Amino acid sequence: MKKLALAAGVAVSLVLGVQPGSALAAPTSVVLAASQASWDQKLAVAVKFGLGDDFALVELPDRDFVIGIWDHVKDDPEHVEVRVAAETAFAAAPEDTDQLSYEFIITEVYAAFDRDVERERQEAEAKRQSDLARSAAAASIDVVADAALLNGSDADFVRLIWERVADDAKWPKVKAAARAARDGADSDRTAFIAAGMAAAARQDIDDRIAADEAKTEAEKALERARASKKLAANRIGMPVTDELLNLPDRDFIIRVWNFTPDGSEVQAAAIAATRSLDPVVWKAYIDTGLHAAVERDIQIALERKYQADRALAQQIKATATKNKDLNLVYWTDKALAGTPTQLDDFLRAGQYDLDLSTSFGAGEVLPSWSNTVAWTGGIVNVKPICCTLTGPELGVRNEPGHTGSTSLMYSGLDNNTTKSYAYLKSMALSRITVKSSTRLSYWIYPQSNTVRPEVKPANSTCVAIDLLFSDGKNLRDSLLKDTKGNRAHPAFQCNKVTVGKWNEIVVPLGALAGKKVTTLVVGYDQPGNTGGYRGLIDDIKIAD
Incomplete structure (x- = not known):
């Protein structure tokens, strides 16, 4: 209980x-x-x-x-x-x-x-495919992939392979390929595991066979044929035995046909090769055709995953739109516009660890609400500053920001000298988890009575951004201070920022690590004065 x-x-x-x-x-x-x-x-x-x-x-x-x-x-x-x-x-x-x-x-x-x-299923399938690719690559140099080879990153795998062949004279081309992949980009390491290592191993084997003066040309041809079958079998994870390697080419291809999944490109190409009566076609399938078919299967699987990822991202966007979480909509759109790898990274991990950064311009994250009280009782003794409004204001305006031509405007009229505040919600947020290095930062421009005669400059400084968290707590009552030593509470910002200029506020949130942000609120809080207040906020960030 x-x-x-x-x-x-x-x-x-x-x-x-x-x-x-x-x-x-x-x-x-x-x-x-x-x-x-x-x-x-x-x-x-x-x-x-x-x-x-x-x-x-x-x-x-x-x-x-x-x-x-x-x-x-x-x-x-x-x-x-x-x-x-x-x-x-x-x-x-x-x-x-x-x-x-x-x-x-x-x-x-x-x-x-x-x-x-x-x-979980996709992660398990991705791990299975990774294990198969790495096992096949390692098998090309007669290495059985152990836990160290299977469980690390691609960079770890390439480094371990390089270490295993660094002093082995049998694999000079594998060593060179591993070194190039190790020193290259992520895509180079992926290509090395998928096909590059096996291709380099095949060249090393061919070179050794060609250099063996003790063998006749017929014996060399037979050894090359066995090596090709071994590499082909390794590529699809088929167990290698002497009986398999000694099979005639067509019989070997039939074994591949029966071993591979129905509907795969490898199987389709095997069936096509089996239908032929030309030994040249059989040899071509074993030497290169199977490997090309594996690549086609990989590309088909990647395209299917990409389309599934896009459908899932669209579902996330629809839910986020319904929940007014425009920050999640923004990051989902960015992932959808990116590469398949970027989309996969977003769905796998990125969507659960978002930042917020906005200057309220076109294509940026905009508020979920305008002029909306943050909670029942969130406005006390504060009225609209003018016109036909029913309460204090908070919304994007075409007024010059710290950067750009738009900013978030706040305004209201305080009419009580003992108790007055107005907390208006601006953004629905989710999937932002505070870490030890997370900071809230923003720029604020308190305005004076030159904007409206009702405005008192000091009142305009009693404003700050507040954050609500999923556990019911909030930033304003956390006792955290900004980098100037002032509490991150609107009432404690009064007269701590300069009127008529942009002031940067930075609040280190590390003491709240683990909390999850749900709402961004802008609060005015000043018990001891009356009069109007107005100002602008821009360049809001919640990030490491």
Whole structure:
């Protein structure tokens, strides 16, 4: 029941949008909505994660139930998608969280679970293909691939191969190819493992056979034929025996036909070669045709994976768009526009470890909301500064930024000398995890009464960016300070920045390592003054 107690505490903190015990800007609490999902529906989810006997969890309201599932999976690398989906639901805006929690229980948790399973499957298949390619490459020099060769990076594999042949006079061309791959780019090492090492080994074998003066030409031809069969068999992972190597060429090809998967290019080429009665065709298949067919199979598999990756990325983008997570949309679009390798890297790891960087220009990350209170009770004694607005403002304007021609404008009218603040949400964020080296930075330009007569310059300085985290905590109450020694809280920024110029604010977040950002908020907080405030914010970054 310890986890449930934690979940309940987190739930209260998240609903309030403030750390319990906050001395400043404590918004009013709201009552949790009644559960929408049925008991049976929540039980089905609990059973999915081995929690079917935790009836106290099942009886929780939807949002608290989602937090309970999140608490169970948050540190499990096999359920990253479930964790992210749960965070998206329970850390959403108060007006959205009930519906998103319900959708999580009914559909999203199962979709996320399936994505986790598919990701694990793809990783296992990629490892199997990597093991096969490395085993085949190592076998070309009569080495059985051990754990060190199979489990390291491509660079590790190439280095180990180079070390094994460095003092072996039998493999000069393999040594040269390994050295070139070792000193080259990632693509060179991939090509070395896929085909380059086997090709170099074949040249070394041919050179040794040709230099053997003790053998007749017929004996050399026979040895070359056996070597070609061995390399071909190694390339597809077919067990090599003397009986296999001594088979006539056509019979060897039939063995390949029966060994390879139905529908593969290697099998199709083997069938075509078998249909021929020309020994030259058989020899060509063994010497080069099989290897070319393997390359075609690799390219077909890569294209299928690329198309599957694109479909998954489009699904991520659609969900992110629905959840107003425009930062995730931005990074997904960037991955879709990149190379297949960049897209794969994004789906495999990058999507779970995002940064934020925006100047609010075209093609950059824009706010999810404008002029929207961050939580119930997030605005107290602050009115619109003018015109027909119903509350304080926060939105992108065509006003010169620190860089570019746009910026994020904030404004309002403080009408109370003892208690006043306005916290407006700007961006829905996910998949940003604070590390020891993560920093929040932004530039702020507090304006004076030359912009509007209602504005008091000092008031315009009482503004700062606040971050909300998935555990219900926030930046403003964390006691963290910026690099100038001021607390990262809008009330503690009053008169600490200069009016009428751009000021850089940098907040090292390392003390909050492990926390996951869910929302970016801009807050005005000043209990002891009245009057208008207005200013601009630009070049926001959350990054290492």
